[in-house]
Amino acid sequence: MNARRGLFFAALAVVSSSGCAPTDEAAENPAEHSNDWEKAYEAPVSDPICSGIVLPDRANFGHHVALTFDDGPNLETTPKVLEVLKKHNAHAAFLLNGMRITSDAHKKLLGEMHAAGHILGNHTQHHLNAVTLSTTKLKDEIESTDKILFDLGLAPKYFRFPFGSSNCDTAKLARTYGYAITGWHVDSADWCFAAGQGVCKKSTFKYVPDEFRSDMGGYVLSQVESTKGGVVLFHDIHGNTANHLDVILGALEERGYSFVGLDDVAVFPKLNGASAPPAVWIGSTCKADADCSFDKTGFCLRAAADAASGVCSIPCAGYCPDQSGFAATFCATIEGATPSGACAQKAATENDTCNKLAGTHAATVDRFVGESTAKPATADVCLP
Template sequence: MASRTRRRGAEHGARGGSSRRHAPEHRARAAAPRRRRVPMRLLLPCLVLVALMAMLMLRGYVHSEILADHRVRPAAASDKVPEKILEGGPVIDTRGGRTESLSLSDHRLVLTFDDGPDPEWTPKVLDVLKKHNAHAVFFVTGTMTSRHPDLVKRMVDEGHEVGLHTFNHPDLSYQSKKRIDWELSQNQLAITGAAGIRTSLFRPPYSSFADAMDNESWPITRYIGQRGYLTVVNNTDSEDWQRPGVDEIIRRATPKGGKGAIVLMHDSGGDRSQTVEALDRFLPDLQAEGYKFENLTEALDAPSAHSQVTGADLWKGKAWVFLVRASDNITSVLVVGLAVIGFLVISRFVLMLLLSGIHARRVRRKNFRWGPPVTEPVSVLVPAYNEAKCIENTVRSLMASEHPIEVIVVDDGSSDGTARIVEAMGLPNVRVVRQLNAGKPAALNRGLANASYDIIVMMDGDTVFEPATVRELVQPFGDPRVGAVAGNAKVGNRDSLIGAWQHIEYVMGFNLDRRMYDMLRCMPTIPGAVGAFRRAALERVGGMSDDTLAEDTDITMAMHRDGWRVVYAENARAWTEAPESVQQLWSQRYRWSYGTMQAIWKHRRALVEKGPSGRFGRVGLPLVSLFMVLAPLLAPLIDVFLIYGLIFGPTQKTVVAWLGVLAIQLVCAAYAFRLDKERMTHLISLPLQQILYRQLMYVVLLQSWITALTGGRLRWQKLRRTGVVEAPGGPVPSQRSAGTRDGDRRPVG
């Protein structure tokens, strides 16, 4: 992960006249339509997201709640239902155009169990049946079969019959034929995947006795018969779903006068302990009276209802069961992830609120001093690559500094005249150093070599400082233990929605974090937009490194490992131009995320280092890994389970929990805005930020993980700038000397 990355210089190699010699050919190629391929590093995280969502939705679908059959029996049906059906037995055969009703002979009982299989109660029912050498028919739902296929296989292996009870238990009287076909086929698919068979038995949900058949259910029964199924209702109902007591279940399940019967019981849908206990008494008692407990086809002296399935249909069923099991396993992992992110979010918020408050009170005390005031001049390094739109505002803001400075603009091979703009300004104490494009770390090292002073301030070419920024930034160096200082970076172009979201992120996510990390003495990053370093500390760690794409994080971790303190100066404000499009934001955060991973990997040995320098490894590195890498990766689970809860329930609890998390975030954000003395109006967009922005950051981080794990290389990607962030107080006249005071007004945006 920490291998050297390609520098951005490769992106800007051949320029100039050579391209003009082939202009016609070039234009012809440009005019031809180009097929834009989705990069694999972008396609993979999207596919992972889609797969996870599909697994979660599948899990929710097959875990839909199944209710017991306890509807009130309707009145007798009209003459549209044949009399022989209303007055006939509990088995209705409408296959092949027939309209027949079948009953069981005396002393023949068929026990039927609905709504299973249940992982707790079905095995106990099967154990009792096996104990008393009895068979039964289990009318299973597709959802429960998909979740517990081993139980269905056990039913078949132990000689019981299984029948369809639809996939997810709807009242078929209110469904279209297309939905009925789907319910039957999916139920059959689950049974095939579980036991490798097809069954011709069917029991409608919410069914009752044959004489309860009405005008709505009779057409459904005929249609199902046309599909090749034998409809089985019942003529003895134990009503065990009511839990009336063991004796009452036995009384209701016992047929009168030694007649044959189909007995309705349940092995799922709630507490079935009374059913199991009643069954253990019911079976031997009636067997002693000469009753036989058989499968339905045995009791009817008919061919078996089961047929073996082979070939593609069998593999389709097995694939379905596999996917359902996979969805269960993946969801279990996601639930653990949700618990982890919940713990991390709450822990981080508690730490931020507590430690940030302590930090603010400490540094805002009237008698607080880092040490002797720092008044000596400092060198300000401004690495610039194609910053023509921003560089003038940047340099003029420095000329208004209240602290004596020299400015070194390092032009890193710009092709837009950045260096010429600075030179044409003719400002005192401003030098331009030119170099071939070599990347930001090389530009900063070049500036360091040309710097005149012992304190080095670094800023980006698209950033503007307030007059007091440099003075506030360098005061912590009054403490000889301080090797680097992080400033307060702010978003200047916050008028757009995406700018407002980044503004919230900077104030809440970055600056509140920095207060916390300062108190823990493990600051992970000196922002490239505003940071200061002790020259001796920089030289001891070897200067800026190009081993990673997050050179600011890399150098900060190196400072910690060298034993220096890294602190936060809240009043050293800098205004930077944030990306103004999703694509630009994606590119920036992709580089940040990947670079942070590289830096963590590069400095992993800090975990085992001892002494004061090992504090960062013991505290900082784990916290950075948890809060900056793992937590953002898991954070979207909050929203994923929000969608899951809204669809599959419990809806009210889900909404309350999500709103609770949002409320905690709002409290933290409001506190951060109060500490930074920012207006609260931008927090109006916080809920939308949490829904949309977090998902974008998640995909970016997932893409970074994939790039890292696959050994991919990421090049530096230059962001397009607009120059909308102006110097505090507006443009500074060219004749203004360094150190001239200006109003402490904020820039546009």
């Protein structure tokens, strides 16, 4: 609950302190929007399809971080952020408000960002709360920024709802434009640190632990460590964020994190439309052949005919199929078994040298070549 409330307050304060609320028609009274924020943050995690905050990919980021920056561009602070990203060879995503793209200088900046490999996405024209808008108005909010970016040759693919506020209707509408909706896993609370000139005051945001009140880097690191990576939310319109970014990225690198784009299919397969990896695959625990129906030849490979359980396999000669997200497979010779060639996962990092595959142990086996043209080989595989 704390984390959610934390996110809620963080997001709310962005409106008041970060320039998320511009000086024109979108100028907002944060108190007016607190209900919208709350609703957005309380959207059920089990239904990420409609949420503006929850990403479809929830875990297994493998110490990969996608840096995202909202509410720009800003001619003063965005270039500072870009400089830091360049130093760390990091490609980020910038979710833009069309109303901020007001001059040739802004357009030139976006061109440079695109050329440098950064992703430019749509954060709507005026940063209004989507769920309060008529369909016509929301279309206009999406299309205006969409058009600006398309006219610049930027073909945006990612969309982020202002305040993370979305429902099933608004999410569906955004997707009709071909957008992938991206929320975030980690809120840097950079708005709070910016509001206090580097100190996030308890009265502004109570969920930042006291030890991190003057340490945005430490706070971000602690949050990223809790998810082992994922999408991190910043705002490139804060000088304070730009000033601290170098230290933050350095600290993440020191802890073994590396930076990826939102478009990294291996880290964010669902966000990028890849089908989810199957729940059952070669190496999964099974009690019966029927448990291995991911393939029509799937069967339950056992250590002995009367063993209570085994691991899923498929018959093979020479080769076996691989599946992203799983260790590579190997066509193993199983002495005295029928069939004598059976696919098994290789002992590898993905399965923690077989430790993650219940009921298996690593064994060195020869390839079953059979009638194939595969060359003889040996490998360590996970067998029951």
